[in-house]
Amino acid sequence: MPDRDTVTGDGYILLFGMPRSGTTWIGKLFDSHPDVLYRHEPDSWSPLAMPRDPSLDDAADHARELQEFVARLPDIRAQRVAGKRPLFAKAYMSTPRARLMDVGVEFARVVSRFYPDFPVLFHVNARRYADRRIVWKSINSLGRLGTALTVLPEARGVHLLRHPCGYIASVNRGLAGNSFSSANSNSEDYGIFAAVEGTPLGERYGIAIDRMKTLTPVERLAWRWVLINEKAWRESRDAGRYHCVYYEDVCRAPETRLRALFDACGLSWNEQTADFVARSTRSARSGYYSVYKDPEISAWRWREELDADTVEKVMAIVARSEIGAPYMTMQPPAEHAR
Template sequence: METLDAGCFLAPHATACCRRDTGCAGRKGSDRWSVAMNRCILLFGMPRSGTTWVGKLFDSHSDTLYRHEPDSVRRLSLPLFPEKKNASEYHQELEQFVTSLPQMRHPKVVGKQPLFPKSYQSATALVAYRVSVAIAKAAGSLQRNFPCFYRPNAAGSGQVHLVWKSIESPGRLGVCIEALSNARAIHLMRHPCGYVASVLRGEASKRFDGLEPIADDPWLLQLLLATPTGKAHSLSADDIERFTPEERLAWCWVLTQEKILGDVESCERVLTVRYEDVCADPLGMTRRMYEFTGLDWQSQTETFIGASTRATNTDYYSVFKDSQASAERWRSELAPDAIERILRILHASSLHRFYNDDPRAPTAISGGAV
């Protein structure tokens, strides 16, 4: 594998069926956001997989319009793990959802920091945007979901790429890429031990919504076990009850990743990227992701990469951290027996080809996690 492609995995059986460059609905100019919609970039990954930082790598480009987890605010009706063969049933809903993204005003969706200068936005408009976000977040303590009175929508700017970043819809990626025929997607994957450690750390510090910790709630795992991918592992409800929290999370990781990769294996418009490779070579991997999604290289992105990877911020959700330490923190954070249990589950799946680790050699690295 060439250096440029290190850590990137195109679908192994990509065929011409996914090479279409037609618009998402075959329409041209049907609304003022149609061009942005038809140049859509999907950035999908499981929670605690580095999607926020990588999302900001895309947002740092002056020709992108970034929307942060909009499907966590405006819910889609399609299942979390739909079957790819049913993609046509969700085509209209997904098209309408993507078309609506430039118009959204929720501060979670349009206000994730930092906010970057854009080619379609004046310096004055950028100041107004930053002020609007600050006001909306301050007002949110008094009135829930207080909207941003101003946010860019890039209307009429044909060169803009719309970026939809999601941790809600990784299991929908196959359906989304099938329904949005001109979209390109980055599927971000993090080591299962890194994912498990980060989720458990977040639960311990009460960073997540919900009354029950994710690791103790069997709901998501039961959904996954009901999928064709899940049924192939022959796990039962009794098995779920016996699992430790680390094992439940590891199985969620395995079944979700198997679902994603199985759904996109025949599409060359999806690139699987390991978070650890982005941390190890942020410049090279960002260039590769930009090239894949049709973006040119810009100094603004290079500056942001330097700033975001050398910082020592320990906030759970910050994008300014020591990226290499973030990727490897699990090695010193998880107990050796927990690492072995997680890797045993990983090696029960073909996914082990992505990660070949020696569980007996944890590395002592400090720092925060993305």
């Protein structure tokens, strides 16, 4: 059985967002905190049995699975969950032990080419560290956020949003570069449409799968953005432990926004995080999933990739939503405007 902390979610931060929404960078900013034990997409490595977009009315039905899942998070040793680079010094880990774990992460990365999910050797779970905070970063469970905050009444939720055009442009870029493990386009995933059809949210927007199938891929992606984000927002906003964060705001003022977010999540500001904020925003490295990028260039790159007709179609859909309202007036910094 899970212990009390995992039943309540005390000490847990759920950092959820849609794919291509900046979650990897923000996740690593959290990981840079010395008290954080970071878990990178554990629900991709070990998928949950519950639906991705469950009804909040059924939260009690999923309580045990979620509580048992978060209870396992500290002990997961798979390299892609527990060893996502860059690695950071931790208050709960001595320098010699940190060096051993670094070797263990690299060894697991190499061996995993032949034996998938080979465990990280010398792994530290920090169970005895009183100030430990566990960050669960996910691109699969945003539709579950309201349910998770309901059944984990002391967990904190961070919902990361990215401009819908930025999300769509990044998805298109990933598909063109074969950066995804699945060849299926997100526009052909009708799961969210099935989940909301017939619900108050679905009726609000007249969602019907047959109608969705008549739309263009870009229009379906725009509707996915609206429905997944709005579902999470509506089901979580009254929890008192929910924080909605716009990626572009963080890109515009990384340290200022991150300081406020850390404070909301009960994390202190620290020199190591300040250093990583500076390093990750002042240098650029190639790679679709790199965390070293000029954040504002990354945030507004879509303006050079999507034509005016596509942008108009996307924003016409987003304009109907409450969650997308800030994006109807948000403008890029002058140096990134066309």
